[in-house]
Amino acid sequence: MQLTVKSLIRTCLGLAWVALAVLLAAPRAHADTKDGDPVRQDVSFRGGGGLVLHGTVLTRRDTPGTRSTTSPGIVLIGGSGPGPRDEYRQEAEVFARAGITTLVFDKRTVGYSTTHRDFDLLADDALAGVRLLRERKDVDPHLVGLWGFSEGGWVAPLAAARSSDVAFLITLGGSGYSPLRTETWNLGMHLRHRGVGGSFRGVLAGPAAQLMDSTGLFPAADHDPRPVLNRLHHTPVLALWGAYDNQIPPGESARIFRESLDRAGNRHVVIGFVPGAAHNGHRTTDGFDRIGGPLFHGKPLGELPPGYARTMTSWIRAVAAGHPPESRTAPAPPQAMSSIPVPGRTWWAWFLPALLCVGFAAHPLGAVLRRGPAVRPVRWLSGLGLLTVVGATLCPLAVYVAGDGAAAPVLWGRPLAWLAVQTLAIAVLVSAGVAVATVLRRHRTWGRAALLRLAPAALATIGFVPWAVWWGVLRP
Template sequence: MTGVLLLLAAPRAYADGDGLVRQEVSFRGGGGLVLHGTVLGKDGAPGREPGIVLVGGSGAGPREEYRQEAEAFARAGITTLVYDKRTVGYSFLHRDFGLLADDALAGVRLLRSRSGVDPRQVGLWGFSEGGWVAPLAASRSADVAFVVTIGGSGYDPLRTQTYYLATHLHHQGVDEPFRRTVAGPAAQLMAATGLFPAAGYDPLPVLERLQRTPVLALWGDHDTQVPPRESARIFREALARAGNQHVVIGFVAGGAHNGHRTSDGFDRIGGPLFHGKNLGELTPRYAQTMTSWVRAVAAGHPPASSAAPAPGQALATTPVPSHPWYAWLAPALLLLGFAAYPTSALLRRGPVLRPVRWLAGLGILAVVTTVACSTAVFAAGNGAAAPVVWGRPALWLVVQALAVAVVVSACVSAAALRRRRLTPSRATWLRLAPVGLAAAGFVPWAVWWGVAA
């Protein structure tokens, strides 16, 4: 059964001389998958203490990434479970927040079963993607006593990702036209083709179900991965509509997306290394804010709702239509139109003109590279835009040159057809009409995709 604890050779607790006791645990998460984690507590803690389960952000999510948070909670007398995120049923192309919420609830049940934990005071902490998962889990179970989020987004994953890409491309020196392409037609194509996992997940209905669960929602004031100002407003308004009177909205001074120290949101200062990069150290105010709030909730005195002034936000988010079918239909029709000419040549139907052959080939290449260049950043991040030349990715300059070549080829082809004075026939029409229509449609399509900017 989902969430049943595994009584596998339960390891003994051990201390590292830092005042904390650690115990390695295994438990069954969603779908019966075995998850592995560590329970941390304060050495010699008297009586029953509150507990908290840490829910990580996107990606593989090994527990080591959240060691600083786990130790901060444990030192404050809050028994903490931090676990390795599942790799089964979770991938680059697949996200199931419901399954991740089941994992989190299994962790809550584990802590509630421990003798040193108050079963009525076990909550969830969610970072980034966990800012969607933790509220979802809390909305499904009355066992969750409270929710803490850091860097949670008030928007769906695709709109959030376009904000992340826009801010990082801007930092990289990419001008607005290409950023607008990524946030507009490229994002719509990702939504239309289903290539972006959980693109349309809406966190609003979940937040509006948290009527009595105390919530502490925090953002780093230098968050560059989710829109802090907009997200804070959405959290505040949605939870107010739910009638929740214990919602604290706050911002971590000098904090990055993960609430750790940063100078501008794009770097991390200090802290342990993770995958060769600094995680950034916890700011004292960040750790104190979370632990003191949890202790107040556990003591039966959840703070009344309040909202700190929101910091500025350099860029605004761009909404993505939910079902933009035209985003994939338009390039598909263009490719079919351009491909019709060489296909008919193989069938030896109708006249063959060298300029039109060039037009067809360049048209196919231009459509494919336009789509590939602007959507690559969703797969590989803003690094796919390097190097940047004149405010544009170098490859985008190649795309723009191809677009010009298509227009020039169309003009040369039209002139060649006039000179040839071809006799109208069904074969001629079938051969030339598709590529002609594709060439005509390519111009407005290229303008929409920002190739002409």
């Protein structure tokens, strides 16, 4: 009898613990399955060139038996960089909660790098995503569109222009200019924010940009989006920019989008600006910060402004209902700085600095080999000239590679490294004067062959002056 009572007590205690555990777990389970929380399904599909891509399809969580019709679908095309799908989770959830089946996927790592971009290949990936959604039973195959952000603003229109399977197009922060001209504006805005002025910003948008283009170091530098937009004759387009976009020229880009799509005869183009939003459409105070939102690589992405989400989802509903909005253009907010056309590519953009380096290096190299007179001032001139040309070339290129942070610290409105290069340029001119005086004083004791060996340094010095003025190191 005593054993039976103990067993009964143990059983009751066990049931109590189970009940308590169920009660404690119930709120967590409810939070994970609350109404409107998207359902996620990991998928894999083959993109351009047969590469396997990985992504997630998000759909609205509906009460069982309530969804009787198919939904529109949308494929998200991210901006430049590695582009993992988590960066666009907020947008994907907004679309899914609105009943729009959404595919967001990790960008390819094959055929895409810092120095190589193939927009055609990225467009193939986007169209592969469209095909994946069109094959789903819960998606209307005639209502699958694209959303392209930043770099995706070049890729998504290209995909839409190539396939009638794309039912509509949304761009956010899409540029009307080439990637190189867009980047020069972007870097100029950020350098201005850091307090950089003077010749350095002009060099970045002029000679340095021309050098990047001429050497092929900048990927897809000359891609022109206008011919692509001219081919979007019937695809409804919603083109948006953050009011504080500081990475592409929003006012100029909106004008180009409008003119190009008008030229295409497209009557369903809505152009707008998201108040209080940065380049990525998220909340900001000035375009350089982000307010709230999840962290991505340790930095906040910013929250989505309510108006931004409503604008996109209501526009898609109108398209899905067969009533795409008629064309209209919202007034553009003031653009802080105009963009500057990038000089055309030319062989001498890289040949001139290379030739100067060879000329300056020839004298000290010849002296080491003991084939010429060892003139100390000429050695100083050659060394300083070589250092100046290399430094002047690398300073702006470092900003293109590493971003505006490579210009820090800033002193007297100039990057400290650029200020050092400008000081070296003045030292080159001083050394040139000393070297000329020395050669004039001693040349009577040298033969013609010895004087000819000084010719490379002399010619390099003569060429250095106009090059240094053009490159900005001898300008304020």
